[in-house]
Every structure is written in C-alpha cells, then in structure tokens.
Amino acid sequence: MPPKTERTDKKEVEAIVLDYLQWGYASDRRPLNQRESIILAVGTDQFKLLELIAKKDVAINLHDKVYIGEDERKHVERVKRRLSYDELTPTAKGELEPVVEKIIAESEGRFVEFYNTAVPISLKMHMLNLLPGFGKKTLTDTLEERQKKPFESFEDIRTRVKTLQKPEKFIRERIMLELENPEEKYHLFTSK
Known part of the structure; x- marks a missing residue:
C-alpha cells in the first residue's frame, strides 16, 4: 500500500522541549504564585507544536524528551493545546530546527522508508x-537505485545516489516548510 501524503491525526506520545517558561508568558499579569509553568514542545511522531503545562517543582531543560501519553507523566501535568509556528517564542523557533534534526537522526529508519x-x-x-x-x-537516480534494492540507511542512500549526499537535509527542510506554512497542500511528515 502506498504511503499517505497526510498523516492520520493521532495523539503524540512524546515531545521534545523547545522552550520552558517557568513563570508562564510575560503577558500573564497574574501574581507569580498563580501562574502555570509552560513548556513549548514538538511531538516526535507528527511534529505537532504543543503548549504543555509542566508539573510543579520538576526540572525542565531545552531538548528534554517528555512523555505526554495517557499513562503517568513525570514532567507534564497536561497538554493544553496545539500551537502554530507563529505562536512559538523566539527561543522555541530557534530550537525547532536542531530538534527536528535530532528527531530525524533518532528515527532514521522511518525516513529511509x-x-x-x-x-x-x-x-x-x-x-x-x-x-x-x-x-x-x-x-531519477533515487528511483533507479531503490528499484535495485531498498535503501537501508542514510549512508546507503549517500553511497548509491551521488546527487543525494544529505538525504536527511531534504527531510528536515520539508518538515520545517510544513511547520512554518500550514497552508501547504501536502503534509508528508506533519499533521495539519
């Protein structure tokens, strides 16, 4: 069965921290002791941009992987909402591309597939x-080579397709394009 051009909209199970706002947004005028700590994160499966509410008194660092599934959560009290790229803080925007690279590297088999x-x-x-x-x-080169034998890794792609020396870069750039431009007609890796 051919792959779908749009991923099914299912819940993320893990996310990677892009920014941590211990005292919430600066625009929140409530007293500090009444504010919620906010985590801005990207899901590791569908690259959903998320606003999470952190549990009290937990240490959160940029690039931490946090569990947000249905079972007991160590760092996250709840998933508050999905965000658009434009709603991210400058820090979160700056961290997004390196985090996407990290997710691609950790899930190489999925992207080689x-x-x-x-x-x-x-x-x-x-x-x-x-x-x-x-x-x-x-x-043309990619289709010819994969017809001979399926690719096994990014290194295998680099070796066999001379015009494709950074296959992970093409994936990263597509994911960033989809995140920054949700009006894109086709979503190969992200959820609308």
Whole structure:
C-alpha cells in the first residue's frame, strides 16, 4: 500500500522541549504564585507544536524528551493545546530546527522508508519532488537505485545516489516548510 501524503491525526506520545517558561508568558499579569509553568514542545511522531503545562517543582531543560501519553507523566501535568509556528517564542523557533534534526537522526529508519516507498501523487508530481531542492536528476537516480534494492540507511542512500549526499537535509527542510506554512497542500511528515 502506498504511503499517505497526510498523516492520520493521532495523539503524540512524546515531545521534545523547545522552550520552558517557568513563570508562564510575560503577558500573564497574574501574581507569580498563580501562574502555570509552560513548556513549548514538538511531538516526535507528527511534529505537532504543543503548549504543555509542566508539573510543579520538576526540572525542565531545552531538548528534554517528555512523555505526554495517557499513562503517568513525570514532567507534564497536561497538554493544553496545539500551537502554530507563529505562536512559538523566539527561543522555541530557534530550537525547532536542531530538534527536528535530532528527531530525524533518532528515527532514521522511518525516513529511509519514506525514500523507499514514496509514490507519484499525479502524472507530473512525485512525493519526492515535494522535498525542497529535490530535482529531476536526483528523483531519477533515487528511483533507479531503490528499484535495485531498498535503501537501508542514510549512508546507503549517500553511497548509491551521488546527487543525494544529505538525504536527511531534504527531510528536515520539508518538515520545517510544513511547520512554518500550514497552508501547504501536502503534509508528508506533519499533521495539519
């Protein structure tokens, strides 16, 4: 079965911290002891941007992976809401790209599988063409090589497709494009 161009909208189970606002947003005018500590995070599966409420008296650091599933949570009291890219703090925006890179590196098999299973969307457009900078020659070379044998890793892709020396970069740039521009027609890796 071909991969879907839009991920199903399911709940994230883990997220990575992009910013931690111990005393909440600066615009919150309540006394400090009445404010909630806020975590801005990105989900590790669908790259959902989230506002989380931290439990009291827990240490939170940038790039920490926090559990947000249904079971007992160590760091997070609750998931408050989804955010748009524009709602992120400057710190969270600055941390997003390195965190996306980290998620891609930790889930390499998932993204290598995308290179192995991406299909045409129409007669003139292939899913791989949606990766920023992915040209006709790279598409042709990638399709020829994966037909011989499925790719096993990013290193395998680099070795076999000479025009594709940074396959993870193409994935990262597509994810960032989808996060920054939610009006994108196709979402390969993120949830609308």
